[in-house]
Amino acid sequence: MKTATHILIAILMSIGFSSSVLASDSWQRHSIDPAIPIEHLSGADGVRLGDLNGDGRLDIVTGWEEGKSIRVALQPAKEDLRSPWPAITVGRVSSAEDAVFADLDGDGNLDVVSATEGKSRTIYVHWAPAKAEELEEEKAWKTEAFPQDKGEQWWMYTLPHDVDGDGDVDLIVGSKNATGAMTWFRNPGRESARKLDQWEMIKIADAGWIMSIRLLETPKGKGLLYSDRKGKASGIYLAPLLQESPWIGTPVLIGAAGEEVMFLDVAHLDDDQNFDIVAAIRTDKVRTFYQPENPFGEWEDSADFEPISSETFGGAKAVRVGDLDGDDLPDFAITCEGANGKKKGALWMNLYSEVTPISDAEGVKYDRIELLDLDGDGDLDLITCEERAGLGVIWFENPHQ
Numbered sequence: 001m002k003t004a005t006h007i008l009i010a011i012l013m014s015i016g017f018s019s020s021v022l023a024s025d026s027w028q029r030h031s032i033d034p035a036i037p038i039e040h041l042s043g044a045d046g047v048r049l050g051d052l053n054g055d056g057r058l059d060i061v062t063g064w065e066e067g068k069s070i071r072v073a074l075q076p077a078k079e080d081l082r083s084p085w086p087a088i089t090v091g092r093v094s095s096a097e098d099a100v101f102a103d104l105d106g107d108g109n110l111d112v113v114s115a116t117e118g119k120s121r122t123i124y125v126h127w128a129p130a131k132a133e134e135l136e137e138e139k140a141w142k143t144e145a146f147p148q149d150k151g152e153q154w155w156m157y158t159l160p161h162d163v164d165g166d167g168d169v170d171l172i173v174g175s176k177n178a179t180g181a182m183t184w185f186r187n188p189g190r191e192s193a194r195k196l197d198q199w200e201m202i203k204i205a206d207a208g209w210i211m212s213i214r215l216l217e218t219p220k221g222k223g224l225l226y227s228d229r230k231g232k233a234s235g236i237y238l239a240p241l242l243q244e245s246p247w248i249g250t251p252v253l254i255g256a257a258g259e260e261v262m263f264l265d266v267a268h269l270d271d272d273q274n275f276d277i278v279a280a281i282r283t284d285k286v287r288t289f290y291q292p293e294n295p296f297g298e299w300e301d302s303a304d305f306e307p308i309s310s311e312t313f314g315g316a317k318a319v320r321v322g323d324l325d326g327d328d329l330p331d332f333a334i335t336c337e338g339a340n341g342k343k344k345g346a347l348w349m350n351l352y353s354e355v356t357p358i359s360d361a362e363g364v365k366y367d368r369i370e371l372l373d374l375d376g377d378g379d380l381d382l383i384t385c386e387e388r389a390g391l392g393v394i395w396f397e398n399p400h401q
Helices: 005-014
Strands: 028-033 044-050 060-062 069-073 087-091 095-100 110-117 125-126 142-145 153-163 170-176 181-186 200-206 208-220 221-228 236-239 253-254 261-267 276-281 285-291 301-302 314-323 330-338 347-348 354-356 370-372 379-386 394-399
Touching: 028 060, 028 069, 044 095, 044 370, 044 379, 044 394, 069 095, 069 110, 069 347, 087 125, 087 370, 110 153, 153 208, 170 221, 200 236, 200 330, 221 261, 236 261, 253 285, 276 314, 285 314, 314 370
Parallel strands: 095 153, 208 261, 261 314
Antiparallel strands: 028 394, 044 060, 060 069, 060 095, 069 087, 095 110, 110 125, 125 142, 153 170, 170 181, 181 200, 208 221, 221 236, 236 253, 261 276, 276 285, 285 301, 314 330, 330 347, 347 354, 370 379, 379 394
16 A cells, blocks of 8 residues: 555656756765776776775775776765775776675675676685785785686676575675576685685576665565566566575566666655665666565556656666755665766756756766765765776765755
């Protein structure tokens, strides 16, 4: 049954509001870790958060696909946020498509896991040094490759999560192309975690091209939520996490069947306290899916926003939900790929389908989004990266507060 907020959103989507583009509120762009072509640092691909050095500030890890580097940008004090952040290279691998923080050996230090495609096609662990004073020394980091299926799968996205509840961090990894799959790498335990050949590789399901994997809490338990953008079985899936072996149930298609689903987000979109889904769907759609009583049934696809203007913006790549203008209603931050020429690559929209540019025309291929109040002024800023035009890892300062 729809709640009051749910009904309000449906009405706003259906009473004829046009997708008007408002003037930019002047979101100022700041460089976090800029591309440096002379050092072959290019192709920033993805942003993930974690407090590497334990100072209480969230840092950013990024795989530089063409730059053959895995980099961590250390968040500085507020007065230094608008200058490039101190950054370190924690590993050098080719064709990195994703990088994420995870303490795999349980020593209290965050390691980094990278997933690669292209000719590399390998999952790597970049082991953090034990001594805090060595964190910013590249030579103190140690890179090792998982031997399982090395060179076979085009790895795209990783979710660290303790699947079997034994206290050790496992890895859920998605890949693409002919051998594409959702795969569980099961941690053998802290004493053996660094012996990567002892990790068990368990196939969850076939896939065409995994774009994002999230942990979803439902009234009936937890599940792995993921988007598969390619193939006959493309769509949004939910795999139940079980309380006993085999620990992960069979994934079920819950929405967007046959569509090219890009990055998705989970958020409270109505007042029933269940997490709902917002997805960017190639090329110009942002769609919402409301959690039903049975989360492993088909979700209600009830609110289609007006298509994103292909004359003004690139094609939808990622979406993130947050209150961007302080009105206590969900807003939708969106990044785009293919923002060529005068097109813009970052924008946000409200429930009325009113669209406000965030970026100017600089930048071509933007990526995954994090929303975080970096400057502590009470509103959410946008963190992302740009892969093609040399902007690197960046943040846009929310002007609303």
